[in-house]
Amino acid sequence: MSVRDKRLYLESLTVSFDGFKALNDLSLYVDPGELLCIIGPNGAGKTTMMDVITGKTKPDSGTAWFGREIDLLTLREPEIVAAGIGRKFQKPTVFEQLTVFENLELALAGNRSFLKTLRARISPVQKDRIDEVLNIIGLTGQRGSLGRILAHGQKQWLEIGMLLMQNPELLLVDEPVAGMTPHEIERTAQLLTSLAGEHSVMVVEHDMSFVRSIAKRVTVLHEGHVIAEGDMDKVQSDPKVREVYLGV
């Protein structure tokens, strides 16, 4: 695959906050359908990088392209969502007083104005799509349950499901397994692996055994810069990585 066919191109990104360089000449690519894991100690710039991709932070220099057509640095946050980048934040927020089905319904693509939603009805196609996503995230049995009674892990999956409703080409997932039980972590690993292929997935995670279980390719960030890339074994044996991150 040529360099041109990447899903996401980040090149020479630099972001500084009051002299502190959160990102320092960061370059990184994501292939279509790839599941990429980003690891790195606190302050390595993982969240800042996601903020740049989603338009929350503008970099001082560098470029960010989504495919070959879309220059992310010229778009505002909602336009980036519409272009096909979905982000799942660390802390799960689902609509507690709505059912699982209604949560997904609100995430459906479509006109979002008051008057249009006042008369909106779910079409059979949309209903099928919701059922399909319920199946993917494993919440078919909780279809009619209120968001607030879901377990922590189920909330995370529902939130991923809400992102899927908009059919994003690139999913950014921030620490998906923080606070999960081992069983939930296993289910999440299956879910994210199954999403890769159809979507490009970028996961930021601290949990090493989890990263090992899902990632084909791992990128290590340190002080706003990529210091190593490759499969888990290669990365873990890299002397620089062992020094800054694994603390050996």
Next chain:
Amino acid sequence: MRFLHWRPGSDKGGTWLLALLAVIAVFVPILNMLVPASSALHLSAFGITLLGKYLCFAMLALAVDLIWGYCGILSLGHAAFFSLGGYAMGMYLMRQIGPRGVYGDPILPDFMVFLNWKSLPWFWYGFNNFAFAALMMVAVPAALAGLFGWFAFRARVTGVYLSIITQAMTYALMLAFFRNDMGFGGNNGFTDFKDILGFDLHADTTRVVLLLMTVAALAGSYLACRYIVESRAGRVVRAIRDAESRTRFIGYPVESFKLWLFVFSAVIAGVAGALYVPQIGIINPGEFAPINSIEAVIWVAVGGRGTLFGAIAGAILVNYAKTYFTGAFPEIWLYALGAMFVFVTLFLPRGITGLISERGKEK
């Protein structure tokens, strides 16, 4: 009611409410006009007025519940919209008095003659026409709510700060309407109305018809609110209440949803005020008093917020209690009312309807 896509059994309270309103609409004319005045079952003109007042307050409570119970916007100034609707109706009724006023001026209301004004201020033009006045009863509250909401929601003012500025809004309007040179009758407001659309306001038939119109307006507002909250827009509104920034993040224009809902709520309050004035026979700046808006919130809290019919039940119940206490224990009625609010807050956090639905679940 199929067109509203009601889920069967999900709205027992609403069905009861509509049934109750139908009973009122059938029995009030019978008890007033067909049952002789000597009978114990006769409903007096006073009774009709009282009932009409409760139903107007119920509409105000409904308006508050729509934005507070479903969207989390706690308005402590909703009586302002009620009063503006009332003033628009009052201006029409004042113009209808014509030369029958104390000073006998064919055009100017008495208070203007008293102030030595020579001509009608421009903003009184058109109020001799009922259609124009009716439009203003809706348009003025809607315009104020639209303007207020546009600034407040765009600036992302929420929570207690929003409550405080709604309170300031109604207080400012009260002070303004108290001024004689505003042209709205100063602290006396409007009163001594004679007739509406040519019908004598003191006749029992007129009172009965006004009550029936109030019943219809309440039922219509209830159905409209129900339609909104059961639509996808209603689910977005609840999503805004529970996680505003999340709703914004998945692409909904949160400010626009709040604005539409706030304006619609103000329109219901305005219509309620417009129906209130001809039945009660007076409107003055006291209606803008902050305490009135706060009372409306209390009715909703007592009835149970976020249920619509609960707000209506709360308004009727609290006002009936108020009427009863002021008559039976004029010395202590305020304490009795206060005790009721404390009791509900401590023991019935979801209001009376919450108590009933919990009982239902236990069975």
